[in-house]
Each structure stands twice: as structure tokens, then as C-alpha cells.
Amino acid sequence: MVKAKSLGQWSLPDQTPLAPVTVVAAEAKKKPPKKAPKRKRSAPADEAEIPEDILPPTQAVAVTEGQKRRINGKTVSLTKLLSCMKTLKLSAVVKLMELTQGRRRASIFLIEHLLSILKQVCPRVGKKSVPWDKGEASTATLHGDLTQISAEVEKLLPILWNTFSKTVSYFRDQFNSSAVVTTETDVSDQLADLLRLCLATLEHIFSWNHISVLPSDSDAVTTRKRVRRDKIMTVLERALIEEESERSAGSEAEKTIYEYLIDICEVVPNVTVAMALLDCAATIQSPREELSNRLARNTLEFLRKEWVDKEGKPIKGAVLTSAVRKLLGHYLNLRPVNYRLCAIQWILAKKLADLVPHDERRKSKVYEQESDDPDLGDKETKQIFACFTRGTFGTIYKVLFVAMNDVLANDVIQPSGIILRKPSAQECLRTWNIAAGCVSLFGLMLRVRELRSTSLLVAAIKEGRRFLALMCNKNSSFMHLLEDKARLATVTENVVEIIKSVQIGNRNFQNICVHAKANRSNILLKLVPDFRVTNEQWMRAIQSKLAGINCQEAFEIGLLKPRDINGEEIVYSGDDRSSSTCSESEGEQNAEEVFIDFLDY
Structure with a gap:
């Protein structure tokens, strides 16, 4: 039941003189009254019936519900009251923000209203309009044309940055202070919300399509957008220098703002502010690789923290998973793209594998594979990640698997489907050796019953199919290794190790098909046919490449024993073998229970 919090009372004209209207944060949900069953009883004969139009003097006059509301006033929720009010103009909001600087609640209210206006007048880059928003064009014209809006945004930025800088100073003083302040929790929560709103407003302005360059833009449009963006960044840099006198103007305004965002990472109060800060930093274009690595280390610090809510309890459930x-x-x-696979393998083998029980890790040497991230030191590698729990395992698994496939798709195969530069054999081996090691771990982790869920299996079979399709693509760098017999002879051992590692993961992906049929999971059964087709294409593609260089004898396809999702062998009895359930899909079982083996070559 939601408790209604009274925000104030105002007198409004009504049929009765000045009936008060109470504005509440949210309306309380009314529970239906419980009606007791009526008992039948006979009325005494000597009791006289009272006429309906004549009431006894001791009985109170009945008051209707409408009359009570007129006497006591009405209760209106804040959302309903705001929906009835006319939207403020952008210029009015900017003026009010200038007049109410230093007031927390007023600033929070105005910035929330400002964000709703910016969503209409400053659309994001790449955002598509939906048909039912066509009627809001008249609301957008209320704030003026594009020239007036740009002028108001430039006028807004110093005011917004002043509020943002003062909020950061509060949390910086709190971070540097050794005393723990417990009496200002409400103030701290309000300022944290204000800090989040300031970052969200900056992120929306930075991603405005009026100043964001697109690859499809012409040279003239690109030049105009860069001029507008540099002007906005210069205004912010000037405001930053005025607030912090020890900073000096740099050659690039965006670089100065990016460095400031990195510096405030240590004073982030909660996880929502951390996400808003990273979203804002992601909209700043062309930062240096050194600055990106610094922000990446701070992001790792965010993943190590145990975040708490306003009540001081650790956050759990969907809030933690989304964060x-x-x-x-x-x-x-x-x-960087060339080190992204190393980062994925390091998280997968060193941190996510810690959630796997020791008995399960002892069964396979794959969990002991070497993984080294050159940009991380001993301090980063030895610390515990509080955000990596069994509850967030499925989310981390999916994010890592999708990111690995994205790297292979963008780095190996160009969008046009043609490799612009033929990579060297060592580069190909390094890329696919890391990717194959990750795939083997992705497959083995499916055997852990405590970590497994239906959503995890769906992500595994989808991304596993995508990985096999990328690997067997005719333009992939792995297929480039198999094109020349002389080149293959020098890297045969490495290629065999890559295929064996992929087979470990692929075998566990095939076990999902057996699990889907055994448990009659409709969502998994829909994905099984496409996976089988891609698996067959992967095997035939490797076989055809080897046949093209007269090495088909080094390749063999055979049958494997059926296993369940836990990796245990399935033993069929004679009755089961002759049953109709098994016989109707005998061809499909043979298609999924296959393996590849390289003979001595």
C-alpha cells in the first residue's frame, strides 16, 4: 500500500467558499471493503416503521460523498496536477534556474522539467520518431526555432555547470572528510539526485543531433556541426575554469571536460550516478586512448564496490542486474579494440570462473587457461568484484559473449563483407586462440546447475550459433589460415588447438538441443534448427577448405555419445531405442552428435 505524502494545501475557488485542495506525491491505493454476509432476522411486530421522509431527531443528517469533498477539500496527485498545467517555455526554465541557484528542491524540479523539454526540442542523434508523437510538434514550436533554442542552450550551460560543480564539491568534501556524517542523509540523497540529473542533461545535449556528426553526413554538414559542438564545449570549458581556478584551458575543450569527468569518479555517491557519468562520457567524441584507459580502470572500481540503496542496504535483484x-x-x-578480447578472457577466466564450484572446475583444465590483461596491474587482478555474484552471472555471461562476437564481427569481417587488409598469420592465431578459449569456457559453464537458467541457455545457443557463423565465413581470418597449404603447415598445431577448444564449447552448445527435447522447452526448441544448420555449415566449410589444398585426409567426422546438459552420458535402454520418440528424430540426433578430428598431418 502506497502512503500518500502531503506536499501542501492551496485554496481554489469552488461552489463552496474557498474549498482547500491537497496535493499529494501519490494517491494511496484503496483496498476494497470487506463485506460480511448479511444475516436474516425477522423484525419485531411491535416495532413501528419509520417513514422515509421523516428522520428521527437523534439520527444525524446523511451527507453524500460529494458534499464531504466540498467541505473537506479534494486530494489531487502531483502527476495529475502537472498534466493539467501548461508546459513552461525553455527560456522561462533557464531564467528560473538562474534565480534558484543553490536551492536543491527547486533545482531538481526545474532540471526534470528541462529534460522533458530537451527531449522534444533537442532530439538525440539516430533517434527515430514514432507516429503517435507527431502531434507534439505544436508543443515544440512553443520554445522557438532552432536558432532561439541554440541560444537558450548556450545560456543554460554556465548555470547548469555551476549547479553541477557545487554538487561535486559537496561530495568531494564529504569524501575527503574523515568524520562520518549521519544527520544529513536527506540532503545527501537530494544532492545525489541533482548530480544524476545534471549528468543526464549534459549527456542529452552532447548527443543532440544538431551538433553530433554522423558518418553519412556530407563534408559541409560535418563542418557546420563541428563548429556548433566546439562552441558549446568552449562555453562549458570557460565555466569549468571559472569554477576551478587551478585548471587552465587546453587545446581541446572536450578533452578538458573528459578529464574532469574522470576526476570526479572517486566521489560518485551511488550506482545511478555512476551509470549517468559513464553515459555522459560515452557521448564525448575522440578521447585519447590514455584517458579511455583511466576511465576504464575507474569503471572496474565501480564493479568492485558493493553499492547500497538509500536505506544503507546492499542493492539486489533487477536494480543490481541492470547496473x-x-x-x-x-x-x-x-x-581498445585490439585488447578487448584480452579483457573479456581475463574477466571470464579469472573472475567469473570463481563463481563455479571447485569440484566442477577440477574436472577440466580449461578453467586453468592462462589469461593476461596487459593494462591491469597486481592491484586490479587480486581484488574481489562485489558486483559479480550468482544473481548477476547470467547478465555478465551474456554481455561478455555478445561483446566477443561483436569484436570478431567488427575487427575481422568488415561491414561490406570484404577484408580490407589481410592480417598476418600471428595476428589471426592470437585473435582466434583467445576467442576459442573463451568459447570453451562459455560452454563448460553451462554444466553448472546452480548458475544455469533458461535465459542463460537461450543466450548461449544464440551467441554460439553466431560465433560459428563468424568463424566459417568465407572472409574470416581463420579461413584465411586454411587457404594456403604452405601457411597451414607452419601453424598446424595452433589451428588444431583452436578447433579443439571450439569443439569443447560447441559440444556443450549441442547438449542444449538434447536438454530442450528432454524438457520440452518451446523457447529453446525454436532455436535448435537454426543452430544445427549453422553447425553443419561450420563443419563443411572447414572440410571444403582442407579439400581445396588436398588435405581432406587430415579431417574426420564421426559420432559422439549423447550427453545431457550436465555433461553426463545418456544411456538408453532397449525399449527407449525402439520407442517412437527416439526413432522419429534419429536423423536429427546423428546430425547433432558429430565431432571433428585432425589426424596426423
Whole structure:
């Protein structure tokens, strides 16, 4: 039951003189009254019936519900009251923000209203309009044309940055202070919300399509957008220098703002502010690789923290899962492309594998594979990640698997489907050796019953199919290794190790098909046919490449014993073998229970 919090009372004209209207934060949900069953009883004969139009003097006059509301006033929720009010103009909101600087609640209310206006007048880059928003064009014209809006945004930025800088100073003083303040929790929560709103407003302005360059833009449009963006960044840099006198103007305004965002990472009060800060930093264009690595290390610090809510309790459930998904995605995007696979393998083998029980890890040497991230030191590698729990395992698994396939798709195969530069054999081996090791771990982790769920299996079979399709693509660098017999002879051992590692993961992905049929999971059964087709294409592609260089004798396809999702062998009895359930899909079982083996070559 939601408790209604009274915000104030105002007198409004009504049929009765000045009936008060109470505005509440949210309306309380009314429970239906419980009606007791009526008992039948006979009325005494000597009791006289009272006429309906004549009431006894001791009985109170009946008051209707409408009359009570007129006497006591009405209760209106804040959302309903705001929906009835006319939207403020952008210029009015900017003026009010200038007049109410230093007031927490007023600033929070105005910035929330400002964000709703910016969503209409400053659309994001790449955002598509939906048909039912066509009627809001008249609301957008209320704030003026594009020239007036740009002028108001430039006028807004110093005011917004002043509020943002003062809020950061509060949390910086709190971070540097050794005393723990417990009496200002409400103030701290309000300022944390204000800090989040300031970052969200900056992120929306930075991603405005009026100043964001697109690859499809012409040279003239690109030049105009860059001029507008540099102007906005210069205004912010000037405001930053005025607030912090020790800073000096740099050659690039965006670089100065990016460095400031990195510096405030240590004073982030909660996980929502951390996500808003990373979202804002992601909209700043062309930061240096050194700055990206610094922000990536701070993102790892966010993943190590045990975040708490306003009541001081550790956050759990969907809130933690959503936060981990965003934080981990930002961390992987901040890493350079050539080191992103190393980062994925390090998290998978060193941190996520810690959630696997020791008995399960002891069964396979794959968990002991070497993984080294050159950008991380001993301090980062030895610490515990509080955000990596069994509850967030499925989310981390999916984020890492998708990111690995994205790296292979963008780095190996160009969008046009043609490799622009033929990579060297050592580069190909390094890329696919890391990817194959990750795939083997992705497959083995499916055997852990405590970590497994239906959503995890869906992600595994989808991304496993995508990985096999990328590997057997005719333009992939792995197929480039198999094109020349002389080149293959020098890297045969490495290629065999890569295929064996992929087979370990692929075998566990095939076990999902057996699990789907055994448990009659409709969502998994829909994905089985496509996976089988891609698996067959993967095997035939490797076989055809070897046949093209007269090495078909080094390749063999055979049958494997059926296993369940836990990796245990399935033993069929004679009755089971002759049953109709098994006989109707005998051809399909043979298609999924296959393996590849390289003979002595």
C-alpha cells in the first residue's frame, strides 16, 4: 500500500467558499471493503416503521460523498496536477534556474522539467520518431526555432555547470572528510539526485543531433556541426575554469571536460550516478586512448564496490542486474579494440570462473587457461568484484559473449563483407586462440546447475550459433589460415588447438538441443534448427577448405555419445531405442552428435 505524502494545501475557488485542495506525491491505493454476509432476522411486530421522509431527531443528517469533498477539500496527485498545467517555455526554465541557484528542491524540479523539454526540442542523434508523437510538434514550436533554442542552450550551460560543480564539491568534501556524517542523509540523497540529473542533461545535449556528426553526413554538414559542438564545449570549458581556478584551458575543450569527468569518479555517491557519468562520457567524441584507459580502470572500481540503496542496504535483484549490465558494457567499450578480447578472457577466466564450484572446475583444465590483461596491474587482478555474484552471472555471461562476437564481427569481417587488409598469420592465431578459449569456457559453464537458467541457455545457443557463423565465413581470418597449404603447415598445431577448444564449447552448445527435447522447452526448441544448420555449415566449410589444398585426409567426422546438459552420458535402454520418440528424430540426433578430428598431418 502506497502512503500518500502531503506536499501542501492551496485554496481554489469552488461552489463552496474557498474549498482547500491537497496535493499529494501519490494517491494511496484503496483496498476494497470487506463485506460480511448479511444475516436474516425477522423484525419485531411491535416495532413501528419509520417513514422515509421523516428522520428521527437523534439520527444525524446523511451527507453524500460529494458534499464531504466540498467541505473537506479534494486530494489531487502531483502527476495529475502537472498534466493539467501548461508546459513552461525553455527560456522561462533557464531564467528560473538562474534565480534558484543553490536551492536543491527547486533545482531538481526545474532540471526534470528541462529534460522533458530537451527531449522534444533537442532530439538525440539516430533517434527515430514514432507516429503517435507527431502531434507534439505544436508543443515544440512553443520554445522557438532552432536558432532561439541554440541560444537558450548556450545560456543554460554556465548555470547548469555551476549547479553541477557545487554538487561535486559537496561530495568531494564529504569524501575527503574523515568524520562520518549521519544527520544529513536527506540532503545527501537530494544532492545525489541533482548530480544524476545534471549528468543526464549534459549527456542529452552532447548527443543532440544538431551538433553530433554522423558518418553519412556530407563534408559541409560535418563542418557546420563541428563548429556548433566546439562552441558549446568552449562555453562549458570557460565555466569549468571559472569554477576551478587551478585548471587552465587546453587545446581541446572536450578533452578538458573528459578529464574532469574522470576526476570526479572517486566521489560518485551511488550506482545511478555512476551509470549517468559513464553515459555522459560515452557521448564525448575522440578521447585519447590514455584517458579511455583511466576511465576504464575507474569503471572496474565501480564493479568492485558493493553499492547500497538509500536505506544503507546492499542493492539486489533487477536494480543490481541492470547496473552491472551497463557498467560492464561501458568498460568493454572503453578498452581498445585490439585488447578487448584480452579483457573479456581475463574477466571470464579469472573472475567469473570463481563463481563455479571447485569440484566442477577440477574436472577440466580449461578453467586453468592462462589469461593476461596487459593494462591491469597486481592491484586490479587480486581484488574481489562485489558486483559479480550468482544473481548477476547470467547478465555478465551474456554481455561478455555478445561483446566477443561483436569484436570478431567488427575487427575481422568488415561491414561490406570484404577484408580490407589481410592480417598476418600471428595476428589471426592470437585473435582466434583467445576467442576459442573463451568459447570453451562459455560452454563448460553451462554444466553448472546452480548458475544455469533458461535465459542463460537461450543466450548461449544464440551467441554460439553466431560465433560459428563468424568463424566459417568465407572472409574470416581463420579461413584465411586454411587457404594456403604452405601457411597451414607452419601453424598446424595452433589451428588444431583452436578447433579443439571450439569443439569443447560447441559440444556443450549441442547438449542444449538434447536438454530442450528432454524438457520440452518451446523457447529453446525454436532455436535448435537454426543452430544445427549453422553447425553443419561450420563443419563443411572447414572440410571444403582442407579439400581445396588436398588435405581432406587430415579431417574426420564421426559420432559422439549423447550427453545431457550436465555433461553426463545418456544411456538408453532397449525399449527407449525402439520407442517412437527416439526413432522419429534419429536423423536429427546423428546430425547433432558429430565431432571433428585432425589426424596426423
